[in-house]
Amino acid sequence: MAGAAPGGASRSEIYRGNGPRLMLPIWVFIGIFLVMPVVMMAVHSFLTKEFRGGVIWEFTFAAYDQFFFDRGLFGDEPPKIEWTYIGIFWRSIWQAGLATVFSLLIGFPTAWFIATRKPNVRPGWLFLITIPYWVNLLIRTVSMKFLIRDTGPLNEFLLWSGVISEPLSLVNTNFAVQLGLFYSYLPFMVLPVYAAVERYDFSLSEAAADLYSDNWTTLRLVILPVVKPGIVAGCILVFVPSLGAFLAPDLLGGAKTFMIGSLIEEQFKGAAGNWPFGAAAAMILLAIVLGVLLLHAHAQTRVER
Amino acid sequence: MNRTDIAIDIDRVVNRYDSVTALHDVSMDIREGEFFTLLGPSGCGKTTLLRCIAGFEDVTEGAIRLRGEDIAPLPPHKRPVNTVFQQYALFPHMTVLENVCFGLRRRGWTEMDAEGRAREVLDLVRLGDFAKRRPTQLSGGQQQRVALARSLAPNPEVLLLDEPLSALDLKLRQAVRVELKQIQRETGIAFVFVTHDQEEALTMSDRIAVMSEGYVQQIGTPRDIYEAPQNRFVADFIGETNLLDVEVSAVSGGMPDLTLPGGMALRCPAADSARAGRGHLSVRPERISVAAAAEDTLPATVVDHVYLGTDIHLHAKLSDGEPILVRIQNAESSAIPATGSMLGLRIEAGAARLLVD
Structure with a gap:
């Protein structure tokens, strides 16, 4: 066969660098470590729970039923909607959404600042953004708790300066959880937004100003729409892990701030756990996240049509 | 200076940034309806002067009077002049029509009026059929014409053009020269055109200001400049x-x-x-x-x-x-x-x- 290189790939494929076999290792990896766990989780969500933790291989919808419906203590009453878990999910979505909004409000100006520095100092600024990641997330979250607790430095300082007369109870509040989420995931907002702003052609802003836009109008009508892909990526990267986070809600929150991540975590801990229920909650979380992503992809293709 | 046929009066303008002086005491008058060219090698200050008129550079000293009113202190969005940018700077997320409507909408035109005017201008640059396309779907020459239409639509008192032909290939550049000159005559708007290409300057301009190192070397008609150069720089640079x-x-x-x-x-x-x-x-x-x-x-x-x-x-x-x-x-x-x-x-x-x- 003239022109064909040994091994099946055509010469053009080799020289244009589009050999599909390059993807083989990652396909194998994803197959084993991503697809299989998800499949296992899906299967487990339809199995019967075993009391010492674990499962009995008997097919049932019990886990999903437990999530959505309340059939009384003995399971013999007519089904009512079970609000406990829906409430937890709703609260998680709300918290993750807030964390995303705050990250955007703080992250966008930060990314803008870095992207508008001279090219030779930008890597330095980006490096500073990544410094918190040198410390384990657990340690950082615990430190946050020490900082904001009633006798922590923050309250001590506020008391000393006379701004407050009694310590603020910050730990175990939504505020504390919010702070933890925001702090954990802020860089995930900064980096993609930075990448988008860095590519932004500033002559577009000049063109907008030339065509009678003040700065806010330029931001709204030109800058934000053009860097939107970076903002959307940042929002997804903050929202999705915030939604399933369990460290911040566990350590900084209390019973009232219980989030999906903690609910799922609990089902797999010790003898009190309920594997099928945890798996079902995880599947529902997965469905929500996929729903959000599909909605976004759909909106995107409509715009680019 | 109160001659009524003067569109822009540039009066002893100095532009200084840090310790670099890009414009030294530059003065010139641009008349109503004329095709005025700022010509010079790169770094001569011609683009800086254009950006001073548009409002993107500070006027350190001196005044720029548009029909008698000093516009030097105004921000760009308050100046009734529009610019055709070198790389066009078309908004990539908008259609051609939306691009052309942009300035009109900011000036308070209703959507319907703006669209009517935009279509009129698009017809003028022979892009009527491309209104719904996105800039990225157009060729370089077409993009250049969208940029022109976008800045002409609000009917600016003066149109500023920053080397608008430099991104086009030679053949197209020559065709666009004729077209641009024709549009300038039809609209009657004064054009201030920046270029480093002396042939472009000679063929299109009513008058040319030759600049070098932040100084105006000579101002005159193409024929003056070519046949009666004032100094070595002008004689050497032109032809x-x-x-x-x-x-x-x-x-x-x-x-x-x-x-x-x-x-x-x-x-x-x-x-x-x-x-x-x-x-x-x-x-x-x-x-x-x-x-x-x-x-x-x-x-x-x-x-x-x-x-x-x-x-x-x-x-x-x-x-x-x-x-x-x-x-x-x-x-x-x-x-x-x-x-x-x-x-x-x-x-x-x-x-x-x-x-x-």
């Missing part, structure tokens, strides 16, 4: 010229008497401030004719020739070794002098010009 060292014995009535290197005497026009002493004579290569060596000619030796189709370039050497370029038209009768042969060059007195350094 090809021979600069000969000459001895000026006297200047009377603006006409100096001078002696060329070979001893030949000449009386020719001079730049305004020419004085006796040593000077430079600018002679365009096409204004030199070749004759047999004689008393009243400039003796030269042929070094080489370059055949250019319509013309032939003769590279020759004067008696003092200075090179001189002569351009002869390629006619049936014109024989190409052999390399090494002696010639007499005849310079039309009216075509040479004594310059101030």
Whole structure:
């Protein structure tokens, strides 16, 4: 066969660098470590729970039923909607959404600042953004708790300066959880937004100003729409892990701030756990996240049509 | 200065950034409805001046008056001038129509009125059928016309063009020149056009300001600039010229008497401030004719020739070794002098010009 290189790939494929076999290792990896766990989780969500933790291989919808419906203590009453878990999910979505909004409000100006520095100092600024990641997330979250607790430095300082007369109870509040989420995931907002702003052609802003836009109008009508892909990526990267986070809600929150991540975590801990229920909650979380992503992809293709 | 036909009065403008002065005391008037070109090599300050008019650069000293009103303190979005940017700067997330409507909408036009006006302008630049496309789906020439339409739509008092043709290939550039000039005439809007391409400047402009190193070197019609350059820079930058060292014995009535290197005497026009002493004579290569060596000619030796189709370039050497370029038209009768042969060059007195350094 003239022109064909040994091994099946055509010469053009080799020289244009589009050999599909390059993807083989990652396909194998994803197959084993991503697809299989998800499949296992899906299967487990339809199995019967075993009391010492674990499962009995008997097919049932019990886990999903437990999530959505309340059939009384003995399971013999007519089904009512079970609000406990829906409430937890709703609260998680709300918290993750807030964390995303705050990250955007703080992250966008930060990314803008870095992207508008001279090219030779930008890597330095980006490096500073990544410094918190040198410390384990657990340690950082615990430190946050020490900082904001009633006798922590923050309250001590506020008391000393006379701004407050009694310590603020910050730990175990939504505020504390919010702070933890925001702090954990802020860089995930900064980096993609930075990448988008860095590519932004500033002559577009000049063109907008030339065509009678003040700065806010330029931001709204030109800058934000053009860097939107970076903002959307940042929002997804903050929202999705915030939604399933369990460290911040566990350590900084209390019973009232219980989030999906903690609910799922609990089902797999010790003898009190309920594997099928945890798996079902995880599947529902997965469905929500996929729903959000599909909605976004759909909106995107409509715009680019 | 209160002449009513002046659109923009640039009055002793200085632009300084840190310790770099990009514009030194620049003054010029741009008249209503004229095609005015800022010409110069890169770094001469022409783009800085344009950006001062648009509002993207600070005017450190001086004033820029638009129809009598000083606009130097105004931010760009409050100035009734529009710009065609070098790389067009079209909004990639909007259609062609939305791009053209942008300025109109900001000025408070209703969506319907803006769209009507935008379509009118798109027709003017012959892009009526492309209204719903995105800029990325257009060729470079089409994008350039969208940029033009976008900045013409709000009917600016003056249109600023920052090397708008430099991103196009040669053939297209030549076609667009004619078109641009035509649109300028049809709209009657004064155009301030920045370019480093002297051919572009000569073919399109009503008047040209030649700039170098932040100074205005000369302002005049293309013909003035080409035929009566004020100084060495202008003569050298615009077209090809021979600069000969000459001895000026006297200047009377603006006409100096001078002696060329070979001893030949000449009386020719001079730049305004020419004085006796040593000077430079600018002679365009096409204004030199070749004759047999004689008393009243400039003796030269042929070094080489370059055949250019319509013309032939003769590279020759004067008696003092200075090179001189002569351009002869390629006619049936014109024989190409052999390399090494002696010639007499005849310079039309009216075509040479004594310059101030």
